[in-house]
Structures are given as structure tokens and as C-alpha cells.
Amino acid sequence: MKAAVYYGPGDIRVEERPDPKCERGGLVARVLCCAICGTDLKLATAGNPRCHPPRIIGHEMVGEIVHAGEDVREFAPGDRITLATTVACGECPYCARNLGNMCPNAKPISYDYDGAFAEYLAVPPLALAGGNVISVPDSVDDEFAALAESLSCAINAQELAGLKPGDRMLIVGGGPLGALHAVLAKAIGAADVMIVQRSEPRLSLLRKIEGLTVINGANEDVSRVVSERTSGLGADVVIVCAPSRQAQEDSLQYARKGGAISLFASLPKGDADITLDSRAIHYGELRIVGASDSRPEHVKKAIELMASGKLDLRAIVTHRVSLDDIHQGLELMKNKQSLKVMVYPSGRPS
Numbered sequence: 001m002k003a004a005v006y007y008g009p010g011d012i013r014v015e016e017r018p019d020p021k022c023e024r025g026g027l028v029a030r031v032l033c034c035a036i037c038g039t040d041l042k043l044a045t046a047g048n049p050r051c052h053p054p055r056i057i058g059h060e061m062v063g064e065i066v067h068a069g070e071d072v073r074e075f076a077p078g079d080r081i082t083l084a085t086t087v088a089c090g091e092c093p094y095c096a097r098n099l100g101n102m103c104p105n106a107k108p109i110s111y112d113y114d115g116a117f118a119e120y121l122a123v124p125p126l127a128l129a130g131g132n133v134i135s136v137p138d139s140v141d142d143e144f145a146a147l148a149e150s151l152s153c154a155i156n157a158q159e160l161a162g163l164k165p166g167d168r169m170l171i172v173g174g175g176p177l178g179a180l181h182a183v184l185a186k187a188i189g190a191a192d193v194m195i196v197q198r199s200e201p202r203l204s205l206l207r208k209i210e211g212l213t214v215i216n217g218a219n220e221d222v223s224r225v226v227s228e229r230t231s232g233l234g235a236d237v238v239i240v241c242a243p244s245r246q247a248q249e250d251s252l253q254y255a256r257k258g259g260a261i262s263l264f265a266s267l268p269k270g271d272a273d274i275t276l277d278s279r280a281i282h283y284g285e286l287r288i289v290g291a292s293d294s295r296p297e298h299v300k301k302a303i304e305l306m307a308s309g310k311l312d313l314r315a316i317v318t319h320r321v322s323l324d325d326i327h328q329g330l331e332l333m334k335n336k337q338s339l340k341v342m343v344y345p346s347g348r349p350s
């Protein structure tokens with residue numbers, strides 16, 4: 001089969017690999033499509049010591065089961081599935097607290113197991129046992145299902161930030177995840193979803209999503225817009241999706257008293273110290289929360305929301321490429337010309 005393989009920082013090759021074998025208690029799925037994640041882009045540029053080369057990358061997938069291993073009861077050939085990427089150990093104190101996304105022994109698919117930028121993917125038995133395989137109902141399109149994993153990270157963050165129906169929300173950074181946060185917040189019933197982006201063409205891609213207040217951070221006064229739209233109060237929830245120190249430091253001034261700020265995007269290791277006004281946190285009773293990755297329950301929730309028809313994901317996938325053209329897809333992400341780029345291992349759909 002054909003696959004995109006990580007050999008080291010900046011070195012991703014599309015090449016022939018043997019078809020994966022189906023393990024006892026595992027599955028093999030034919031990959032229908034797989035979205036490019038920001039972490040794939042990091043591998044393609046800076047690399048990541050957690051990813052062990054040579055490794056087939058890609059994890060935001062939807063597939064159709066072609067083999068179900070011995071002992072597998074809940075899935076059968078023909079079923080469509082998507083994955084929660086982080087395969088937790090199930091035995092550590094974090095797993096015991098249902099915090100598998102914090103599991104120190106976790107083995108993410110596409111880091112420790114081969115991923116889905118390939119024609120076929122083997123699902124390891126531990127992933128099945130951990131509930132990482134989520135079935136996709138007929139009513140959910142392939143491309144939407146492939147967005148479930150990234151959406152699940154937004155669901156985790158919005159739950160931690162305590163976003164409620166009727167809330168006014170500000171998203172700083174309108175890349176693929178910022179856009180997914182926006183669509184999710186609208187589905188949850190946020191009264192106003194404001195999103196800041198500085199660069200074209202992402203601004204024009206965001207304007208295609210219905211019902212958002214798109215703020216051009218390059219020439220609009222973000223504080224003023226937020227203040228005007230919240231009767232001078234500030235946003236109930238601020239989600240910082242831009243991996244920028246300045247964006248994290250500025251986030252406090254956009255939140256209302258008693259509001260929450262989610263530091264969703266991480267800063268580079270060793271370069272992540274920021275300065276915050278502790279009086280604003282103290283007197284304003286602000287909650288500053290982190291958010292990292294997601295758990296199978298969040299992926300399940302993403303699929304349920306898609307099946308309910310409440311999520312308008314039509315404007316999220318902006319580009320489609322074949323596996324042979326994955327570098328072109330990575331380039332679109334790098335140059336901020338796209339929101340989500342979908343990779344089709346068996347050739348791009350017409």
C-alpha cells in the first residue's frame with residue numbers, strides 16, 4: 001500500500017509499505033480520508049521526539065473496517081469508524097481518574113503506532129480495549145467524521161472552560177482549530193462567537209462560516225469590538241488558539257469578571273514564560289484553564305453532535321489532496337491558506 005512516512009524533522013516520504021496485518025483483538029480499516037493536523041505540520045517542519053521514525057503519520061481519520069480480529073465482538077467488516085488518537089494505558093493513577101489524555105504511558109496513534117496517511121490502518125488491540133474506536137452512523141459524512149478528533153479537543157477545552165448556552169465568546173486565532181471552536185460554540189448555543197485572525201486568506205475563509213463575528217486583528221481594535229458586543233462587560237469565555245505569547249498575555253483584558261480563559265494552543269518548549277496581571281485574576285475571579293488533547297468520550301460526543309445536525313462543518317474543509325500530494329497539503333497549512341486539508345489515500349474525489 002501507499003503511505004506517508006515520517007523519517008525525521010522535515011522528512012516525510014510517500015512510499016510503498018506492506019499492508020498491515022490484523023492482530024487478535026484488533027482491526028484493519030481502509031482509510032476513506034484523513035485530515036492534516038497541526039501536529040502533522042510540526043513533524044513536517046520541526047519534528048517531534050515523541051514520534052518514532054520510520055512511522056506512518058496521520059490520525060484524524062475515518063475508515064471502513066475490512067478485517068476484524070479474533071475476539072472482536074463490537075465491530076465487523078463494513079462498519080465505519082473514527083479514532084480517539086491517544087491510546088492510554090488504562091492502569092495508571094490518571095487513567096484511574098478517567099484522565100487518559102494525561103496518561104504518562106499513553107501511546108498515540110501516529111507516534112507509537114502507524115497512522116492513517118495510508119490506504120490501510122491497523123487498529124491496535126489496546127485501542128479497542130480502551131474505547132478509542134468510535135463507530136460512525138450513516139448520517140455522518142466521511143469528511144465530517146474525519147474532523148471528530150480535532151473537534152473532540154475543542155469539546156474538551158470548552159467543557160473545561162465551562163462554556164454555556166447564551167455565553168459570549170472570543171476566540172483568538174482563526175486557524176483550523178479556532179474555526180472548529182467557533183462552529184462548536186454555535187452548536188452549543190453561544191449567543192455571540194467572535195473570532196480574531198490577522199491574515200488573509202484565512203479571514204475570508206472564516207467569513208464563509210455563518211453567524212460569526214470575524215475581527216481583523218491587523219487593523220481592528222479587538223478590545224473595543226469585544227466591549228461593544230458585550231455591553232462593556234467582556235467575553236464570558238476567551239479561547240486562545242494562537243500559539244503566541246502576546247495572545248496569551250492579552251487574553252485577560254477581553255474576559256469579563258468571573259469569566260474563563262482557555263490556553264488552548266501551547267507555546268514552544270523552553271519559550272513559554274508569560275506575564276499576567278495577577279490583580280485582574282484575583283479581583284476579577286478569572287479562571288485560567290489549560291486544555292490538552294481529548295478522550296474517547298469527547299470523540300463520541302463530537303460524532304453525536306454531527307449526527308444531531310447541529311454542527312455546521314461545511315466551511316471547515318477548504319482543500320482536498322491525494323496522498324501523493326500531501327506535501328502540497330502541508331504547504332497550504334504552513335502558509336495559512338487553508339482551514340482543514342483532507343487527504344484521500346485512494347485518490348482525490350472529483
Ligand SMILES: [Zn+2]
Pocket residue numbers: 037038039059060149150
Ligand atoms: Zn490532530
Ligand SMILES: [Zn+2]
Pocket residue numbers: 088089090091092093094095100103104105106
Ligand atoms: Zn495511564
